[in-house]
Amino acid sequence: MTMVVEAEVTPVSVIPDHATVLIAGGGPVGTALALDLAQRGIQSVVIERRTSIKQAVKAQELSAPTMEQLERWGVADEIRRRTKGSTHATISFRGPFIHQPLGEVSWVKPDPEVVAQIPHVAAQRHLNALLRERATELGVTHVLGWMVDEIDAQEDGVTVSLRTTEGDETASIAADYVVGADGGQSRTRLSVGIDRNESDPQARHYNLVVSLPDLAEHIGYEPRGGNIVWTSDWHATVSPTDLGEHVWRGIVGPFPFEHELDDEGVVNIMRRIVGADVTVEVIEKSWFPIQSRVAASYQKGRVFLVGDAAHLFPPKLGQNMNTGIGDAANLGWKLAATINGWGGPQLLESYDPERRPLGEATAQASLRAWQATVNVQKFANINGDLPDPDTLSDEEQQRLVETMNEVSYVEWNKDGVVLDTRYPNSEIVVDDGSVAEPWEHTVYIPQAKPGHRAPHAWLPGGAGDAAGESDRISLYSLLGKEFTLLNISASEAEVEQAKSDAAGLDLPLTVVDLTGHNLRGLYEADLLLVRPDRYVAWRGNQAPAESEWITALGGTSRRQLSAVNAGGLEATATGVVG
Template identity: 35%
Template sequence: MSDQELPTSIPILIIGAGPVGLSLAIELRLHDVPVVMIERTPTIEDDHPKGRANDMRTLEHYRRWGVSDELRALAWTTENPRQELVITETLLGEPIGAFPLRLGRDPAESESLAAEPSLSVPQPVLMRVLERKARELGALIYRGWEVTKLAEEERKDRVIATVQSPGGTPHRIASSYLVGCDGPNSLVRRTAGIAQGGTGPLGRTWTYVVRTQGYPISELISGRKYAALGMLLVVNPEASSIISIPGYDEWGVGILKTGQGEAIAEPSDEEVKSYVQQLLGTPATVEILSRSSYASMTRLSTQYRRGRLFIAGDACHICPPTGGHNMNTGIEDAVNLAWKLAAVILGWGSDSLLDSYDTERRPVGKRVSDIAMANSLAMQEADKFLHEDDNLSLSPSQKAQSVYDRSYTQWNSYGVVLDQRYDGSSVILQDRWEAPAWDPSKYWAHARPGHRAPHLWLSDGRALHDRLGPGFTLLTIGGRQEEAAKFLSVAKSLGVPVIDLDIAPEIAQGKYPAKLTLIRPDQYIAWQGDKCDPEDVLHHVSGKKQATKHLRDLKL
């Protein structure tokens, strides 16, 4: 785009066109909010592979956006859709164990939990699909441009960004709100003066894509024992790593060096090649194709908002990739924030609705980061366990079982994926329906305010989430048309977008205990009950007032 095509003002300006920024842009455009994105990298590069995990909750968004079929056609698949964690001592040796991999990748496993299974696709592939969708919906994306300065003008209710074009020409663009999806070193976060805390770094992991001459990965994992391969873990006294599979001939490996304080030296090429040979099980010729690294640490911002400046994704939270949660958590940040920004821009939401973004998403960011770090430490402890003298005599199958047991939440993450909760939110109307304690590996699939609306298959074969509106949806069980009509009439008078969806009691399958359930644009439950004052509920969930004591005390 030429310099002259950059608008001088826009309701929402997004900095960063990674998966999180693109998700935010797509959601905003689905709410008909104009948006401009600034991304300093000129193109999407197929560099070192990362960010392959796309969980069931994220697939619900891809499905709504109309891109899940395209992504699934591009995803890595296995001969057996069941998918397992396969553990072996070398890639040339026989597997010593295969264990459940409860990540929702098998349709038979996931169909009672979500409309689509999770998938594995390289991040550059994902970004191209999302960027194409964002542009199709009307988002203006400026690649090769860079934001150099930000300033809030409180008296004029706007943010001014100074933007440099690819040719070096400075421009100014004003926005009502600005969102930084601009990574761990976020300019938006630094400009807002938002601090971060966290754990570590406790070490650094270097990741490599390699080619082993005469041993293409496709041949190494061929055969019946690898038919359900979802994750591959190699563990032996000299080397251990989760193996990634970016291509027919190439495979990926990670090397962890623990330590704190001073910079940790990267392994030499000779060390890397020796390590790869130990994983392979033979002294083959090793070619290093690409490399990257990450610190074993967590970082969580103390705020996700300051005034008209917001942050999302890596700008808010970073954690080890164990479990594959950070990108998915960032996409959920975007979905949560988008409808709230849209509500304020379109006039039916209040400023306190925007405050709820921090209240809801920051505790999730901490919880996920803590789990990811615990997973990372558990993998280290499992490796140490196998090197202890008392355990050297364990049989191969016992070793595999020990590794699996010690790293269980790495491979079983239903709770992290589907059961994040907004219990402390000011725009959620809590009731007396009690939920069990949160468990990272288990999903409690019942409706409760502050929880994701549980998945159902409807009588027409469609998923419940396919029928939810872009605004709120009032779910009625068994024909409560009088109450629904009153609720929709009040919503219309207040300008709050609400549609009605009635389902039969037998379809609800005990997952929805109330006759009326109000589901938000982000598919979370805002309120449930058998009766209410619609105006009171709608004012509360749009952030315009707190609930009355009468409304809080209503029982199911």
């Protein structure tokens, strides 16, 4: 288990006067962005109101795309080593724990052939601690015990007023850019006047963490894995945690939005879940609305929003933190490219139109998944608590489980939501006129159309410089830190032309030679240009035209303009593989 050491409030005397990028919020999303920037040579200052990482049980599922980003940041293997979380979740449909489950369904995971990393279960606090360690090693400054008070955003920079969490000291930092990763009540968002679009709250759910020290004594066994307990009043998703042998987490609802729950109410809920008068020790209690909350814009000038500051979903699909990690991956390379001079003036402007529609779609998918779970009892014709399976015939039990699985299918089967994230109208994607397969909640079809996640492939060991002794290697491990040109089946002349054009535009480029691997059927082109966040920027059978390069870069960059004004530009494409 990750150990978190309590830190002191950062003294005002050591708070820097200036930050290239100031990140408000040191949770996993803000810290991931700081790490991404640091690995691209951009130092940031992270402002975090807590002095230690909160030991909460939340955001436990790290999706395949999140694990792929963690691999890119060099921490995927370490988070697996530290947490040893389950990668093969099973969901039990059941009444009280005192009865055996009615049946089980698998929490469907993506096909391991189409992802570079399989999902992993690890509580948010462990990931947060690991990201902070690595970011600190790379020189990221963490200002702890402080929070954003006010933001004065001007065209040429941002002034951020800070105060301690206790409110007894103040400070000020001038920043080139500010990123709000400071949660659902984001001071960053409020300070710059970005509204939030909110659906009407449909209900309230509770997040409960309790110790049940005598559970096994009362029911005769120790339940494992995920459990969905339905009663005539509410349902609960209940699973063990890594906080101790007898510590469980329950997400319970729906309750009326105005409902209040005290500790006695928690005890009653847990005893109903168990079906016996077990000892219940309340460790943590919080609530969240069943509601979509998405910022009206993710950007205002030099200020950006990521993670919960930008979007909040009902947690039925487990996508709040995972979507935030995707925000960080999208924004990080764009900030670095702009600051380092090779990104065009429209590059940062693409962040909101790419990520906000995705946030809105994920919010709606999460609401659908919640409604499906609520509807289980209605469609299964259950008028009370789920029955004891001993009272049902085998046929009745099978029919009931099949009905429950069918109705709640969209919660356990979410490949489309997780993997088929696409930017169909992005201004920095060169559309090739092809027609994409329709999006589906539960299905992911790899598509190399520009604006889509670059299809993953496993290559035989020995392909490329990074293969080593492995039997096979992930294509993603060959991608460069910035742009990558995949040569699927192009001529040497076209590849050389692309390399020369990229050098002329001062674009950092890695070239990966995949000829001979029979991948044209997957990518449907001879050449593929992949962005740093692993989305397809362009594809074609000949080297990109200059206008297509410039589109992918967000316009003519400062470096290009400087080179033109100086009468020429010399640069070299780097990192040629194969």
